[in-house]
Amino acid sequence: MRPIGVFDSGVGGLTVVRALRRRLPAEAVLYLGDTARLPYGTKSPETVARYTQRNVDLLLERGVKGVVVACNTASAVALPRLASPVPVWGVIEPGARRAAAASAGRVGVVGTESTIRSDAYGEALRRLRPGLEVASEACPLFVPLVEEGWLDDPVTERVAERYLAPLVARGIDTLVLGCTHYPLLAPLLTRLLGPGVGLVDSGEAVAEQLAGDLARAGLLASGRRGEDHFLVTDAAERFGQLAGRILGGAVSLELVEVI
Amino acid sequence: MRPIGVFDSGVGGLTVVRALRRRLPAEAVLYLGDTARLPYGTKSPETVARYTQRNVDLLLERGVKGVVVACNTASAVALPRLASPVPVWGVIEPGARRAAAASAGRVGVVGTESTIRSDAYGEALRRLRPGLEVASEACPLFVPLVEEGWLDDPVTERVAERYLAPLVARGIDTLVLGCTHYPLLAPLLTRLLGPGVGLVDSGEAVAEQLAGDLARAGLLASGRRGEDHFLVTDAAERFGQLAGRILGGAVSLELVEVI
Structure with a gap:
C-alpha cells in the first residue's frame, strides 16, 4: 500500500496527479513540488539533474514504490543519470509513444526552453517512428x-497564436503538450488549432503506462484508496490555491526544506 | 580600489549596474546573479532571506567594499535581517525617497507578488511623507x-494596460518601478500612462545614494576604471545574451556554484 511518488518543479505536475487519479483511482500519491527552485525550464541540465536526484531521494526516504518525474524538463535532461532502487517513469517516452501512434505524419512539440533545446521529444519520436516530421x-x-490564472484569456490567446504560428505553417496534425502546465491551456489551444489537430497530454500517457507496469509487477494498490499527500519546498499558500483549482478541492500540504 | 558588489536574483539588476556606470563611472562592479534560484518574487520571505544572506557572503568573500541589494524582493523582505561588515544598500528606500519628493500626492507602485505583498514601498512612502496616497x-x-525580450510589443502592452488600469483609475501622478526588470519597459509604460505620470527607477535612485554615501565615507574610486565582473549561479549563456542587450556590449561571465 505504498504511495506512488510524483515529482515536479511546481504545481504543473498536478495535471499528472489528476490523470493518475482518473486512471488508477485506488492508488495514493505522495507529491513533491520543488517550488523553492522553480522554474526548471530555464536552468542548465547539470543544475536540473542535481535538483532532480535530491527530490527523488526525498521521495524514496518517504517509502514510495515508484517515482513519476512529472516535470518534462527533468524528464528530458535528468532521467538518464538518475539513481533509484524503485522504478522511475518520465513523461517524455509515454508522450512520444502516444503521439507517434496517433499522428498522420506531422507532429508539433511545445515545451519550455530547456525541454525544446534538449530535443528529447524529437529524438524519441524519430526513434519510435522514423520518417515522422517533427x-x-x-x-x-x-x-x-x-x-497567473489567465487560462482562457485574450492575452494568452495572442501569445499562443504567436508561438503556434510556425507549427501551423508546418501543417502539424498532432501537438504534444510537453510541459505539465500546458494541459490547463488545452481548451484554448484546441480552439486555436481547430479539430484537425489532436493534443497529446503526456500526463495521461504516463498514467496509462503506470497502469500496465504496476499490474505486471504486482504492485497495484487494491481496496480503499489512501490519502494523497503533498510536499512543497516553499510558499505553500500559493501552491494550495493553484492546486485547488487543478484538482478541484483542498489538498493537504506539508512544507519541507531542501538544501 | 575594491569593487562595489551588486546582487540580484537574475539579469534584472543589470539595470542598476547601468545606472551605477552612468553616475559613478570610476567604480568597478562585481555582480552576482543568482540565476539558479530565480525568481525570488514568488518565494517566501524566509527563503528569500536565506538566499540573500548566502549571496552577500559570497560577494564579501571576494572583497567588495559595499553591497547593493538590487533585487526589490530581497530588499523588501531580507534587508532588515542581513548581517554584513560592509555597508549594504537596498533599492526600496532610495526609490521611495525619490518618489515621495517628486509626487504631487498620488504614487503608484508596481512590483513582483512578494514585493507588493510586503508593502515595503507603501510603508517607506507613508513614513517619508504622511498623507501620501499609495x-x-x-x-x-x-x-x-x-x-522573453518582448519589450515593446502589443502583447506586453495589453498585459500592462490590465495591470495599470486600477492605478490609472486612482489618478496616480508618479509610478515607482519596483522591480529591476521594469526599467526595460519604461518606454512602453510612458506611452501608456502619458506625460502626466513620472516614472521612478529605483536603480537610478540607489546610484545617487551611493555617490553621496561613498564620498562621505572616503570610499570613492579614483583614477582609471576597473573592469566589471559578473558571477552567475546557472545558465551563463542565457544571462550573457540578456546582459549584452541591457549593458550594450559583451560581459565577462563566471559560473559559481551555490548550495
Missing part, C-alpha cells in the same frame, strides 16, 4: 500565464 | 515578458 517551439510565457 | 499592483508577467 517541429518544436519553446513557449516560455505559457507557464507564467498559467500561474 | 496604490500598489503586482505584475507577475512583466519579468517573463522582459526575459
Whole structure:
C-alpha cells in the first residue's frame, strides 16, 4: 500500500496527479513540488539533474514504490543519470509513444526552453517512428500565464497564436503538450488549432503506462484508496490555491526544506 | 580600489549596474546573479532571506567594499535581517525617497507578488511623507515578458494596460518601478500612462545614494576604471545574451556554484 511518488518543479505536475487519479483511482500519491527552485525550464541540465536526484531521494526516504518525474524538463535532461532502487517513469517516452501512434505524419512539440533545446521529444519520436516530421517551439510565457490564472484569456490567446504560428505553417496534425502546465491551456489551444489537430497530454500517457507496469509487477494498490499527500519546498499558500483549482478541492500540504 | 558588489536574483539588476556606470563611472562592479534560484518574487520571505544572506557572503568573500541589494524582493523582505561588515544598500528606500519628493500626492507602485505583498514601498512612502496616497499592483508577467525580450510589443502592452488600469483609475501622478526588470519597459509604460505620470527607477535612485554615501565615507574610486565582473549561479549563456542587450556590449561571465 505504498504511495506512488510524483515529482515536479511546481504545481504543473498536478495535471499528472489528476490523470493518475482518473486512471488508477485506488492508488495514493505522495507529491513533491520543488517550488523553492522553480522554474526548471530555464536552468542548465547539470543544475536540473542535481535538483532532480535530491527530490527523488526525498521521495524514496518517504517509502514510495515508484517515482513519476512529472516535470518534462527533468524528464528530458535528468532521467538518464538518475539513481533509484524503485522504478522511475518520465513523461517524455509515454508522450512520444502516444503521439507517434496517433499522428498522420506531422507532429508539433511545445515545451519550455530547456525541454525544446534538449530535443528529447524529437529524438524519441524519430526513434519510435522514423520518417515522422517533427517541429518544436519553446513557449516560455505559457507557464507564467498559467500561474497567473489567465487560462482562457485574450492575452494568452495572442501569445499562443504567436508561438503556434510556425507549427501551423508546418501543417502539424498532432501537438504534444510537453510541459505539465500546458494541459490547463488545452481548451484554448484546441480552439486555436481547430479539430484537425489532436493534443497529446503526456500526463495521461504516463498514467496509462503506470497502469500496465504496476499490474505486471504486482504492485497495484487494491481496496480503499489512501490519502494523497503533498510536499512543497516553499510558499505553500500559493501552491494550495493553484492546486485547488487543478484538482478541484483542498489538498493537504506539508512544507519541507531542501538544501 | 575594491569593487562595489551588486546582487540580484537574475539579469534584472543589470539595470542598476547601468545606472551605477552612468553616475559613478570610476567604480568597478562585481555582480552576482543568482540565476539558479530565480525568481525570488514568488518565494517566501524566509527563503528569500536565506538566499540573500548566502549571496552577500559570497560577494564579501571576494572583497567588495559595499553591497547593493538590487533585487526589490530581497530588499523588501531580507534587508532588515542581513548581517554584513560592509555597508549594504537596498533599492526600496532610495526609490521611495525619490518618489515621495517628486509626487504631487498620488504614487503608484508596481512590483513582483512578494514585493507588493510586503508593502515595503507603501510603508517607506507613508513614513517619508504622511498623507501620501499609495496604490500598489503586482505584475507577475512583466519579468517573463522582459526575459522573453518582448519589450515593446502589443502583447506586453495589453498585459500592462490590465495591470495599470486600477492605478490609472486612482489618478496616480508618479509610478515607482519596483522591480529591476521594469526599467526595460519604461518606454512602453510612458506611452501608456502619458506625460502626466513620472516614472521612478529605483536603480537610478540607489546610484545617487551611493555617490553621496561613498564620498562621505572616503570610499570613492579614483583614477582609471576597473573592469566589471559578473558571477552567475546557472545558465551563463542565457544571462550573457540578456546582459549584452541591457549593458550594450559583451560581459565577462563566471559560473559559481551555490548550495
